[in-house]
Amino acid sequence: MTEPRPLGRTWHHHVTLVTAAQAFLALRRYDPEARTAAAPCNGTCTTCGLPPPPEPDDAL
Template sequence: EGSRGPMRSRFLSLRVRPAGVRARRLAQAAATAHGGLWDGVLPGVTLLVEWPEGAEAPTDYWLSNLPAGTPIAELVRLAKIRWRIEHDYRELKHGLGLDHFEGRSWAGWHHHVTLVTAAHAFLTEQRLAPKADTADSPSTRSWTPSKTC
């Protein structure tokens, strides 16, 4: 499901072992960090490939260290969720002022980021909340009656 409705593409999922010096060093460091000796075998990962219909070759590739039995639909969902992350980051920067902080202290920056994050959480909750059907809902009233003592 994309921003313009349902999307379609073709995907392939394969278990592979990444090659290269960096992959070997990471696997060795992980084994050492967990108190074991590295046996020289690189761990398997899932390669997800997108090859849209009509394209000459695949257009996108992702490597995942999720368990081998992860359904391909879940792999595709997680790979495509990047749009949501980029959209939220853009909203944080441009709509809520994440990049407007001009202070010089750690505490000031921390307060600014905390308030921006709280505002973003509130807006996200409002966007995802079910819409009220009644005119008396607190979210649709334009006024609140005052309480008399």
């Protein structure tokens, strides 16, 4: 069997990255200017350059 390595450096590296990611997401969540993909595209913006989505078909 191999000897277990000390987890000090690995653990601290992991915790540092997770903390940085959490801070980034928290700042993005509370930024009113942040763009999100929560709202579907309605074709009124010119940012993406895509055509507007087709109208729903009422015949179904």
